[in-house]
Amino acid sequence: MAEGLFTVTPLDAPRAARRHSVGVPISELDAVVILAPGTEIELPDGEVGELCVRGPYTITGYFDVRPEPEAAETMAHNARAFTSDGFYRTGDLGMVRFEEGYRCFSIEGRLKDVIDRGGEKISVDELESLLTGHPKVAEVSVVAMPDPRLGERGCAFIVPVPGAMPNLLDLQEYLAGRGVAKFKWPERVELVEALPRTPVGKIDKKAMRAGITTRLEAETHTATG
Known part of the structure; x- marks a missing residue:
């Protein structure tokens, strides 16, 4: 540094x-x-x-x-x-x-790559490493999304392998089969064609966090009329 x-x-x-x-x-x-x-x-x-x-x-x-x-x-x-x-x-x-x-x-x-879910700390690196092994996942990045009750929950941005459509249940069952504690499981999946990157080629987690926050706010506004 x-x-x-x-x-x-x-x-x-x-x-x-x-x-x-x-x-x-x-x-x-x-x-x-x-x-x-x-x-x-x-x-x-x-x-x-x-x-x-x-x-x-x-x-x-x-x-x-x-x-x-x-x-x-x-x-x-x-x-x-x-x-x-x-x-x-x-x-x-x-x-x-x-x-x-x-x-x-x-x-x-x-x-910053730790999700604080109701006081439980979830390592994003650990979760990404596990999810990379899923047969339907070509690339993955996990970020924290805001939650009014728990503070944060995990959202997995997934680039699927060609022809695959992994969903949240797929990922949760995969993690359960590997003995991963339930509180660590992602609670939302966003399928994307490619992960956003910064001008120097690093995965842009800031953009993903901002994007999912905006999406959640829009969904809440729609649900409340």
Whole structure:
């Protein structure tokens, strides 16, 4: 990341650390903590949370020379991006793990790619990895859609294999057969010819979230007359 933190797996690290982690920080002065998302509560080793860092080459704040009111926006952004004791919130989900007794860190996804369904955290990366194996699915991207009762639910955007028409029941039965907890199942399917992408070719989840939010609002308006 441009803001700081470099990690390596030293030559004496066990092979499992190279396979399953991003290693350890390069500087002994680097400090890394795993916090419960949106809080300053440190999680125990082995639990997934937000990777937060502080050290000699990690930024301590974003600089902006624009006049008011834009300068106030920069201050607000800094308040969101850093903890009260100066740790930078990377937005990455991470975990402390031990490989053959070696303490290291792994990246488990992005914070924004977690669906908060009634307090239950659902990893989008995990769900996408599972759904990619469905025989009717050529490509899939899962995003959070707003829900008035639970806060968020999962919506799967599916590019089907030619001639296939996967529906929600198909996906749910497939996940059930693999022992996936019911609360993780997507609760809506959108079939598309192609997933939207940014100018640099990345899947544009922001566009998908905005699109499904607009669609839900229109459906609610129609249902209420």
